[in-house]
Amino acid sequence: MYFKKVAIIGVGLIGASFALAIKNHGLSNHITGYGRNEEGLKDATNLSIIDSYSIDLDDVCDEADLIVLATPVGTFIDIAKRIKPKADAVVIDLGSVKGGLVLEIEDLLKGKAYYVGCHPIAGGHHSGFRYAKGDLFNNALCIITPTPNTDKRVLKQIEDMWSSLGAKTMHLDPFKHDEIYSLVSHFPHLLSYALLMTVYKEDPKSIEFSGKGFRDMVRIAGSPAQIWKDIVFYNKENLLQNITALKTEIEYLEDCLKQNKSDEIYQYFRSSQEIYQRLFNPT
């Protein structure tokens, strides 16, 4: 598979890493970038992350056979409305929420382009093209969220593309995707932000005394606010359910502490320890 022209909408960490990966694997010789910050786009071009750029969406999408949405998810609808893809162009997004958003994008692009929702599980709390890595997707999982309307041939092509970049692909229903990633990503992010803010408000100087445990728990509290604000609102219903579930657990532990239920706390920690060992440290 080869793309004559790839248009990256949003040249941040993920978009730029995708550009590098496509280039490194020889899947295209013309990668062009769109963004609002012309200086950044110029720098990304000088760093050979992209081959050209424009701050005009029509320029960038013109003749592109692959258009990649790599902006914060809150902008996808607007972009899907504005782009004018050439006939047979394929549009993918690299966003962290799917669900109804996938159906909306699909609907907006109907008759204009093929669309496949993708969520590569890669990234980090850094943002910006300067942190881009051409091997970011190597050995990563990429969730693909086809719908009954997804073109089978295009789906296969996009799966093959991810395989070429070293990623392992897996299909999920878009709504199931959001349930799962609320639990294992979006809610943990919300909790990490809340933990850092709690500790900082209680005693900012305490953080100087922290070790690896704390640092690992608040690492994702350094994640870019704009990206995560969009994600939490798009996945709000699942998140509200997760918050309720966590509060139940926390209140159980609070009650155990207050009532000196040490056997119950021991059993709780022990269950957690066993689950962790089984899932992450099998011997």
Added chain:
Amino acid sequence: MYFKKVAIIGVGLIGASFALAIKNHGLSNHITGYGRNEEGLKDATNLSIIDSYSIDLDDVCDEADLIVLATPVGTFIDIAKRIKPKADAVVIDLGSVKGGLVLEIEDLLKGKAYYVGCHPIAGGHHSGFRYAKGDLFNNALCIITPTPNTDKRVLKQIEDMWSSLGAKTMHLDPFKHDEIYSLVSHFPHLLSYALLMTVYKEDPKSIEFSGKGFRDMVRIAGSPAQIWKDIVFYNKENLLQNITALKTEIEYLEDCLKQNKSDEIYQYFRSSQEIYQRLFNPT
């Protein structure tokens, strides 16, 4: 400084690492270990982590000039009551809670031995002497919690010992220690256990889809239950306050989501991102 005989009470990850560090730095040629599991002690001796062992506390402490409490903190009072140190022996503990426990131990050992409370910030979620590392304390922080009754000469000796092992020492009031470490360690552990249990109960299969963010947040949910049960009860008052503070933050976020307050969520995430950058990623 040199110890003719060092008695390690509890040859787990921390006790065994301390034994190796003492040996590697030539601070003693006779390190003996006490524990309840004779097979484990035999193995630790065969691995040259300790030089000898006994399941008799009197044997192990006999003639020891340094006695090291490295069992779960819930056992310290009992051990402080039972040991019969030789005159001028120094007792230290390596526990993660201090506060009133330090005063109790001090009181129990008054007239029997010198005592200095120590909390090396090192370890990990693994437990047991098989994970021991002789350089565990190298470049680590070690909090020392002297009281008005602490002997100045002995305090200096213990500080010098930690420096010899490569650790940086710092003094804290025992109660201030517990306030700080509740925030940056004990409460994050409680929250990590609660997060893993929440996600597991909601959808155990979801964990297969998790990435580095989730894995880092639940790493300490694999910590040994026995050790952490003791810690949370000894630091319960601070923990209950931290739980209340976190609930306030979580409920604020919950309200923002429900009321679609996207500017507020953005500002919250942005504050967290800035605090993280400033504290952990200064450029």
